[in-house]
Amino acid sequence: xxxxxxxxxxxxxxxxxxxxxxxxxxxxxxxxxxxxxxxxxxxxxxxxxxxxxxxxxxxxxxxxxxxxxxxxxxxxxxxxxxxxxxxxxxxxxxxxxxxxxxxxxxxxxxxxxxxxxxxxxxxxxxxxxxxxxxxxxxxxxxxx
Numbered sequence: 001x002x003x004x005x006x007x008x009x010x011x012x013x014x015x016x017x018x019x020x021x022x023x024x025x026x027x028x029x030x031x032x033x034x035x036x037x038x039x040x041x042x043x044x045x046x047x048x049x050x051x052x053x054x055x056x057x058x059x060x061x062x063x064x065x066x067x068x069x070x071x072x073x074x075x076x077x078x079x080x081x082x083x084x085x086x087x088x089x090x091x092x093x094x095x096x097x098x099x100x101x102x103x104x105x106x107x108x109x110x111x112x113x114x115x116x117x118x119x120x121x122x123x124x125x126x127x128x129x130x131x132x133x134x135x136x137x138x139x140x141x142x143x144x
Contacts, residue, residue: 005033008060008069009097009105009126011118014080014089015045018054019144021080021091028076029093032069033062038121040142046115050087054142057096057121066098094118102126 010029014021022040029035040056064072073093080091096118099105107130111118116133123131 005061005063006066006069006098006100007102007105008062008066008095009122010058010060010073011092011094011096011111011122012056012058013053013092013117015051015053016088016090018142022054022056022144024080025076025091025093029058029060032064032072033060035060036125038124040144041117041120041139042142043117043120043139045087046117050089053089053117055117055121057118057125059102059125066095069098070095096122102128 012022012025014025026037036059038057040054042052043055044052062069073095076093077091082090082092094111095108096111096114097105097107105126105128107114114122114130116137119131119133120137120139123133
């Protein structure tokens with residue numbers, strides 16, 4: 001990683017045509033820099049109203065600024081057909097945290113407290129106290 005690059009911790013979710021939207025998102029994110037993806041988990045909707053989600057996370061090292069990253073991810077959501085507000089989520093990609101190294105990451109205050117559907121995939125890639133959750137929670141892992 002060079003001095004101008006930032007590590008971004010991203011959370012991805014979809015509950016509509018998940019395979020199609022995750023394939024699209026993964027391909028697009030790979031073009032933004034060096035990336036490592038977590039497993040994909042099938043987790044029930046937080047409020048119990050919508051369909052089950054596919055949830056994953058990634059650590060992306062990129063030269064983009066935080067603002068540029070957020071803007072880029074919102075464009076990807078729109079390209080996938082994202083409509084707000086709705087319980088039918090084609091693609092949701094959130095910047096959870098960013099920093100120069102994993103020991104000095106800044107959490108996005110808009111995403112706190114972190115939901116379990118963010119913590120479960122992200123803790124595979126980054127061990128941080130903020131990502132601890134009840135390990136008795138078990139969800140199916142999806143293979144694409």
